Amino acid sequence: MSRFRRGGKTGDPRAGFRDQRDQEPAVPQGLIKAARKSGQLNLSARGLCEVPASVWRINLDTPEEAHTNVQFDASDRWWEQTDLVKLFLSSNKLQLLPDDIRLLPALVVLDVHDNLLSDLPGAIGELVNLQKLNVSHNKLKSLPQELAQLQHLKSLHLQQNQLEEMPNALGQLADLEELDLSNNSLRDISGCLGGLTHLSRLNLSNNKLKALPAEIGSLKSLRQLDCTSNLLEDVPTSIAGMDALEQLYLRQNKLTFLPELPNCKLLKELHVGNNQIHTLGPQHLSHLSCLSILELRDNKLKSLPDEIALLKGLERLDLSNNDLGSLPTSLANLPNLKSLQLEGNPLRGIRRDLLSKGTQELLKYLRGRIQVPDPAPGETPAVTAMTMPSDAPVNTHAIATLKTLEYSEKQAALIPDAVFSAIGSSPITIVNFSKNQLTEVPLRIVELKDSVCDVSFGFNKIQSIPLHLCMLQKLTHIDLRNNLLVSLPDELEALTRLQSIILSFNRFKTFPDVLYRIPTLETILISTNQIGSIDPLQLIKLTKLSTLDLQNNDLLQIPPELGNCESIRSLNLEGNPFRNPRAAIVAKGTAAVLEYLRSRIPT
Known part of the structure; x- marks a missing residue:
């Protein structure tokens, strides 16, 4: 037989005996070399069906360059290598992790989310320095008892698997601060959960839970509990003992009454929609x-x-x-x-x-x-809007009793001086000048800077925000909807108490940069403008932001990093021309959109 194939190509007589692993995508030696120096190795999204042995043995075997170099400069001192502490293997095709994982005892972070894992090896318990473990978006049906040995674990992500029960091993992870078991098939939760006394975030949403254990009340450090989309008919009374709780999500269950929470005095958000209360x-x-x-x-x-x-x-x-x-x-x-x-x-x-x-x-x-109570005998009746002429410009009753300066729906181009003069010495907290024909914010509003916290200039013709509005440093809410605004001044960041701003129906073409610099913001409503992009890395800094309305803008794409804005509980994106996420995902609500975006973040 000829040793040459047709076309002049040389045949390889050993081709039929090659190890099948030679066909797998190789891990570049440059990455391995760099990992020895940095202690980090990122092999995400490389199509790996298995992890090369050289990865597990990265801190054991003598590197190839040691056999070829006879002289070493400072950058090639392989014997001074750093132990691998972070290993990223997400978005591959891994079906198992070998016991060789024990050869990386220094690991602090292990990320294998978005693979095909059906179980975890018991050897994972030997990673005694592990602090963060992400095995979400796999096919896990059970967890090894050896997880209990990870006594330094602080973050454990198990969402989007096929778990049907919570192993008691999890209850022994005393340092755990974050546990995500959402989107599994859990039917009950073990009482061992009560041992996680440092837990601050617990996500049990989208399971099949009919009850919560009474021991859940022992989670004295828990700030966020999410039980959305389960089958809960009741909530244990012990939940009232979670006195650090700030956010409680019980949406889409079968509750018939609201839980009593006498000790949850720090609770800021309570979501119990889609029940039978x-x-x-x-x-x-x-x-x-x-x-x-x-x-x-x-x-x-x-x-x-x-x-x-x-x-x-x-x-x-x-x-x-x-x-x-x-x-x-x-x-x-x-x-x-x-x-x-x-x-x-x-x-x-x-x-x-x-x-x-x-x-x-x-x-x-x-x-x-x-x-309004009747005056006592001999007392002069109070002057109110009811006793003033029907065309009176100011509701003095609202000024005196409700601390509200009301001058709306007058179609006025200017606010009369008489309106401000009517205030007297009353400490006004709310100003409503909406539904007029104002082209600018009245200068005299500065006179209220020591008390006003809520102003409304909606439905006017204001084209710009003056600096004197930025002097109202007690403002917590601004309503500027339906105006002609195209930008906001940088000086707006002086409003260090601002929690809510409404900018819908204006003419913004870009998201106002100054909003990224107001960390107290909890609500931003900026729908129906012409905004073409947002910066998720800046939005992440707004750790209190819970509501973001971007409907009816010109967003051509939604950046995946927006999924990391974990404080957002209401995200509205309808009416934009982006293709992803698809409309079917957007229709599922905020949690589904953020989960989708997180899964698309390149690592």
């Missing part, structure tokens, strides 16, 4: 003085107690799709309420057009229904 009593509200978001949509509430006025810090209240026939006037006494959602309720006595005008108009209506 039919009763809301004073006992459910009286202790939640720090609550800023209460989400009760898609339940069966027929009424609200007057005690809802005790939630002085409440900023967002979602009551959509309940059975409410009326509203208590005490809602008008919530000084910080910015968003009140009532769609889908059979409300009587409130005109539909009033509901469509927004939160501030509705609160104004409720304030008008508050009964």
Whole structure:
């Protein structure tokens, strides 16, 4: 037989005996060499079906350059190599991890998410220095008991697997601070969970849980608990013992009443929408003085107690799709309420057009229904808007009792001096100059800088924000919707208490850079503009940002890094021309969008 094939190519008589592993994508020696110096090796998204032995033995075997170089400069001193402490193997095709993993005892971070792993080797328990383990997006059905040996583990990501039970081994990870078990098939949670006394974030969403163990109340350090999309019919009373809790998510379960949380005095967000809650009593509200978001949509509430006025810090209240026939006037006494959602309720006595005008108009209506007590015998009746002529420019009753300066829907091009003069010595906290024809912010508003915290200039013709508005350093809320704004001044970052800003229906072509520099922001509503891009690396710095509305802009792409903005709980992207994420994913809600984006982050 000829040793030559047709076409003149030389045949290799050993071709049929080659090790199949030779066909796998190779790990460049340059990466291995660099890893010996840095202690980090990133092999993500390389199509690996198995990890080359040279990776596991990186700190054991003598490198190839030791056999070829007879002289070494400072950069080639292979004997001074650094132990591998970070290994990234995500987004490959790995079906197993070998026991050789024990050869990397110095590992602090191991990331193997987005592979085909069906189990983990017991040898993983020998990685005693491991602090972060990410095995999410695999096919795990069980976990080895040896996980209990990882006593320094602080972060464990197990989401998007096929786990049906939580092993007791997890309860022995005393240093664990973050545990994500979402999107599995868990039917119950072991009481050993109570041993995780340092846990601050626990995600159990999208499982099949019918109950939570009473021991969950022992998680005294827990700040965030997410049980969204389970089958919970009740919540153990011990949950009230989690006095560090700040965010509680119980959406899409089968709850019939709100849990009582007398000791959760730091709770800021309570999400219990899509349940079967039919009763809301004073006992459910009286202790939640720090609550800023209460989400009760898609339940069966027929009424609200007057005690809802005790939630002085409440900023967002979602009551959509309940059975409410009326509203208590005490809602008008919530000084910080910015968003009140009532769609889908059979409300009587409130005109539909009033509901469509927004939160501030509705609160104004409720304030008008508050009964003013009759004067005592011999006392001069107080002058109110009811006793003033019908064309009076200012509601002096609102100034005196509600600390509100109201001059809206006047179609005025200027705010008359008489409006400011009517204030007297009253400490105004709310200013509403919406629905006029203003082309600029009145200069005299500076006179209120020591007290005002909420201003509304919506539905005007303002083209720019003056520097004197930036002097109102107690502002927590600004409403500038429906104006002609194209930019915001850098001086706006002086508003160090600002929590909410509404910029919808303006003419922004770029996301205002100054917003990235206001770390107190919790809500940014900037829909219906012409914004073409956002900077997720800057948004991540806004650690308190929970609501971001970017609907109806010109975003051609959504950067995957936006998925790392873990504080965001409401992200609205509809009406933009991007292709990914697909509409089906966007329709699933914020959690699904952020999870999708995180899975697309290149590593």
